[in-house]
Amino acid sequence: MSRIRKAYEARFRALLEAAGARRLEQGVEWLVGKAQRASLREGISLANALTQVYGQLSARPRFQGLRAAPTAGLFFCDAGLGGLARWLRAAGYDALWEAGIDDDELLRQGVKHSAVILTTDSMLMERRVLRDRIIPALWMPPTLTIAAQLLLVFREFGLVARDSRCMSCGGELRRAPKEALQNRIPPRTYRWLEDFFVCNRCGKVFWHGTHWARIRSELETLCNRVGD
Numbered sequence: 001m002s003r004i005r006k007a008y009e010a011r012f013r014a015l016l017e018a019a020g021a022r023r024l025e026q027g028v029e030w031l032v033g034k035a036q037r038a039s040l041r042e043g044i045s046l047a048n049a050l051t052q053v054y055g056q057l058s059a060r061p062r063f064q065g066l067r068a069a070p071t072a073g074l075f076f077c078d079a080g081l082g083g084l085a086r087w088l089r090a091a092g093y094d095a096l097w098e099a100g101i102d103d104d105e106l107l108r109q110g111v112k113h114s115a116v117i118l119t120t121d122s123m124l125m126e127r128r129v130l131r132d133r134i135i136p137a138l139w140m141p142p143t144l145t146i147a148a149q150l151l152l153v154f155r156e157f158g159l160v161a162r163d164s165r166c167m168s169c170g171g172e173l174r175r176a177p178k179e180a181l182q183n184r185i186p187p188r189t190y191r192w193l194e195d196f197f198v199c200n201r202c203g204k205v206f207w208h209g210t211h212w213a214r215i216r217s218e219l220e221t222l223c224n225r226v227g228d
Helices: 002-018 024-042 046-058 082-090 103-113 146-157 178-184 187-192 210-225
Strands: 074-077 094-097 116-119 137-139 173-176 196-199 205-207
Touching: 002 024, 002 046, 024 046, 046 146, 074 082, 074 103, 082 094, 082 146, 103 116, 137 146, 146 210, 173 178, 178 196
Parallel strands: 074 094, 074 116, 116 137
Antiparallel strands: 173 196, 196 205
């Protein structure tokens, strides 16, 4: 837990400093104390309480816009965040993910792609390149649900939902004539729908069915919570 606390102390300090706050260390100590009290009062882990306090702080108007936006909206998720990668793609952001990728390779790929690294590994956050923000990164408690992870990323970077990307690989979805895709679409879907899309990376075909409507509804709910 000490590593998690240190990671959040650094994030609190950076946000307060960017806002021009005086007495940085007192401010950091007060925020950690607030999280400790919330942990006891609400019966949640300190890690989740720190996440909660940071989210509340960064959502305030004074602190919005101080967080660094991801370059070209690109993220690289660690091996344990495959579900988050899929939902970021659904929200319109390119999110890379490789099963079983180790820490060194994750950092190399993050540099190669100029991506923001998303990780649940608190020890990884102690690497100098992440601690000193040479490579932008965001740590989140491993106990969070995928929905809570996505909300945390949206709040941290001030994201809004955009046109969905391919949930399988993150490629852009481009409209294609249905006639050219007839052999790849279920007959009933072909009869009832007119708009179809093809991923420019993997070639997978998509359409706006009930699954898409559910995803967009959940994203709309999330976006309404970002400022809470």
